[in-house]
Amino acid sequence: MEAKAIYARLESQFPGKVGGFKEDVLEPYCLVDPQAIVEVCRFVRDDPALKFEVLSDLTALDWPKDEKIQVVYHLYSYAFKHQLVLKADLPRDNPAIASVENVWKVANWFEREVFDLFGVIFEGHSDLRRIMLPEDWVGHPLRKDYVEQEEYDGISTQRAPLVEKLLR
Amino acid sequence: MNETIPVQPEGFYTEDMTISVGPQHPSTHGVLRFVVKTDGEVISEALPDVGYLHRSIEKIGEKVTWHGYVPYTDRADYLAAMFANQGFCMAAERLSGTEVTRRGEFCRVIACELNRIASHLISVGTFGQDIGAITPFVHALRERESINNLMEEICGARLTYNYIRIGGVGYDILPETCARISEFLDHFEPIVDEFNRLLSNNKIFRERLAGVAVISLEDALSYNLVGPNLRGAGLKWDIRRDIPYSVYPELEFDVPVGSGHIGKLGDSFDRYWVRIREMQESCKILRQCLKMLPKGPAIAKVPRKFKPPPGECYVRVEAPRGDMGFYVVSDGSEYPYRVRIRTGSFTAMSIIDKLSKGIMVADLIALIGSLDVDAPEIDR
Numbered sequence: 001m002e003a004k005a006i007y008a009r010l011e012s013q014f015p016g017k018v019g020g021f022k023e024d025v026l027e028p029y030c031l032v033d034p035q036a037i038v039e040v041c042r043f044v045r046d047d048p049a050l051k052f053e054v055l056s057d058l059t060a061l062d063w064p065k066d067e068k069i070q071v072v073y074h075l076y077s078y079a080f081k082h083q084l085v086l087k088a089d090l091p092r093d094n095p096a097i098a099s100v101e102n103v104w105k106v107a108n109w110f111e112r113e114v115f116d117l118f119g120v121i122f123e124g125h126s127d128l129r130r131i132m133l134p135e136d137w138v139g140h141p142l143r144k145d146y147v148e149q150e151e152y153d154g155i156s157t158q159r160a161p162l163v164e165k166l167l168r
Numbered sequence: 169m170n171e172t173i174p175v176q177p178e179g180f181y182t183e184d185m186t187i188s189v190g191p192q193h194p195s196t197h198g199v200l201r202f203v204v205k206t207d208g209e210v211i212s213e214a215l216p217d218v219g220y221l222h223r224s225i226e227k228i229g230e231k232v233t234w235h236g237y238v239p240y241t242d243r244a245d246y247l248a249a250m251f252a253n254q255g256f257c258m259a260a261e262r263l264s265g266t267e268v269t270r271r272g273e274f275c276r277v278i279a280c281e282l283n284r285i286a287s288h289l290i291s292v293g294t295f296g297q298d299i300g301a302i303t304p305f306v307h308a309l310r311e312r313e314s315i316n317n318l319m320e321e322i323c324g325a326r327l328t329y330n331y332i333r334i335g336g337v338g339y340d341i342l343p344e345t346c347a348r349i350s351e352f353l354d355h356f357e358p359i360v361d362e363f364n365r366l367l368s369n370n371k372i373f374r375e376r377l378a379g380v381a382v383i384s385l386e387d388a389l390s391y392n393l394v395g396p397n398l399r400g401a402g403l404k405w406d407i408r409r410d411i412p413y414s415v416y417p418e419l420e421f422d423v424p425v426g427s428g429h430i431g432k433l434g435d436s437f438d439r440y441w442v443r444i445r446e447m448q449e450s451c452k453i454l455r456q457c458l459k460m461l462p463k464g465p466a467i468a469k470v471p472r473k474f475k476p477p478p479g480e481c482y483v484r485v486e487a488p489r490g491d492m493g494f495y496v497v498s499d500g501s502e503y504p505y506r507v508r509i510r511t512g513s514f515t516a517m518s519i520i521d522k523l524s525k526g527i528m529v530a531d532l533i534a535l536i537g538s539l540d541v542d543a544p545e546i547d548r
Binding site: 025026027053054055056057059061062072074078081083085104105106108109113117130131132133134141142144 | 218219224262263392403405410479480484491495505506508514517
C-alpha cells in the first residue's frame with residue numbers, strides 16, 4: 001500500500017490520535033499520540049490490509065530546541081513490502097511512553113537500549129535495565145546535552161592527548 | 169542466589185546452579201556473557217549480558233563529518249565491515265541525492281560479496297569449533313586468508329576496509345585483481361564441497377544440530393530475526409532481492425531457505441546450511457560482476473564539505489548477519505544529527521533468553537553458534 005493510503009487508513013481508524021503526516025520527505029512519517037501507541041501498534045500488526053509483522057527498529061531522537069524527545073518506530077510488512085514510520089513526541093524533562101513489548105517481542109531489547117542511551121521510561125516493560133552501559137553509569141549519552149562524568153568507579157575517563165606529550 | 173531453598177523431608181535438596189558463561193569464553197565469539205541457571209545439564213534460564221564492546225559508535229557519528237564517519241562504521245561489525253560502509257554511504261547518498269557511478273556500484277558488489285564469503289567462513293568455521301570439530305575451522309580460516317589478501321589488493325586493508333565512500337568506492341579494482349578474484353573462485357567453489365564432506369555431512373555434527381533450538385517463523389518475526397536466521401526459519405526474504413539496491417536487480421542468484429531436511433524446519437542445522445549455500449550464491453554473483461564490470465570512474469564527484477539537506481532516511485542492506493539498517497538524520501550541517509545502526513546480531517541475541525529454556529548446556533553453545541551473533545555488532 002502507498003504511504004498516503006496507509007496513513008489515511010490510520011487517521012480514519014484513530015481520529016485525533018494520529019496526525020502530522022508528512023509526505024514530501026524521503027520517508028513519510030506520522031505522529032502518534034503517546035497515549036495511543038500500543039493500540040495503534042496492535043492495530044497495524046493485526047489489520048489484514050496492513051500486516052506490519054515486524055518492528056524493524058525502535059530508536060529515539062533528541063531535540064533540545066523543541067524540548068522534546070521523539071521515539072521513532074520503523075515497521076515493515078514482509079507480506080505487502082511496505083513500510084511505516086511512527087513518531088511519538090515526549091517531553092524532554094520526563095519522557096515516558098507505554099512499552100510495545102507485548103506487540104513485538106523484540107521491543108524488549110530496543111526499549112532497553114533507548115532507556116539506557118536516552119533515558120526514556122517505557123511503562124509496562126518487563127525488565128527495564130541498562131543494556132550497554134554499566135548499571136551505575138550516570139546520564140544518558142545520546143542526549144545532546146550529555147556531559148561525560150569525569151571518573152567512573154575511581155578511574156579517570158579523561159586522558160591527556162598522547163601526541164602532544166610526545167611533541168613536548 | 170537469594171531464593172529460599174526447599175528442604176525435603178529426608179534432608180536432601182536440589183538447587184539451581186548459576187554459572188557465568190563468558191565474558192571470555194571461546195564459544196561466545198567475542199566478549200559477551202550469559203548468566204546461566206541450570207538444573208544439572210538442563211538450562212532453566214540463560215540471560216545474555218551484553219555491552220562489553222560498547223564503543224558508542226552512534227554518538228561518535230554526531231561528532232565527526234559525513235566523510236569522516238565512514239571509517240567508524242567499519243568497527244560496527246569488523247567481520248563484515250564492507251556492509252556497514254555501504255549502508256552509511258547509501259544513506260548519505262539518499263539524503264543528498266548523490267548518484268553512484270556504475271563502475272562504483274559493481275566494485276561495491278564485488279567487495280561486499282567477497283566480504284560475505286569471508287564472514288560466513290568465520291561463522292561456519294567457528295561453529296564447527298564450538299561443536300568440537302577443530303579441523304574445519306582451520307580450513308575455513310585458510311580460505312578466508314586468501315580473501316583477506318584479495319581485500320588487501322582491492323583497498324589496502326585486511327579487516328577494517330574503509331573502501332566504500334560516499335559516491336562510489338575509494339579505489340578502482342584493477343584488471344589483475346579481477347583475474348585473481350576469478351582464480352580464487354575457481355579454487356573456492358570445489359572447496360565448499362570439500363567443506364561439506366568435512367563438516368556438513370559429518371554424522372556427529374548433524375546429530376548435534378538437527379532439531380536443536382528450533383525457531384518458529386512466528387517467533388522469528390516477533391523477535392525480528394533477519395538474514396540467514398530468518399531464512400533458516402523458512403521465509404524467503406532477502407533485501408537484495410526484495411528491496412533491491414545497488415545493481416542486485418541485474419544479477420541472478422537464488423535465495424536459499426531452510427527446509428528442515430534432516431531435522432525440523434528452523435533448527436540449528438537449517439541456519440547453518442543457509443550460510444553454506446549463500447557462499448555458493450555469492451560466488452555466482454561475483455562471476456557475473458566480473459563479467460559485467462563496466463568502464464568508467466569508480467567514484468562520483470562529491471564535495472569535500474559534504475552537507476546534505478535536512479531530512480532523514482532509513483536504509484537497509486543485506487549484511488551477512490541480515491538486515492542492517494541505517495537511520496540517518498541530517499540537520500543540514502557538516503555533521504550528521506543522528507546515526508542509528510540497527511544490526512542483526514542485536515535482535516538475534518534477544519531471542520536466546522526464550523530459546524534457552526529447557527535445553528541442554530551443550531545445545532546452548534550450538535544455539536549461539538547457529539545464530540552467528542557477533543559481539544561488536546550487538547554493542548556497537
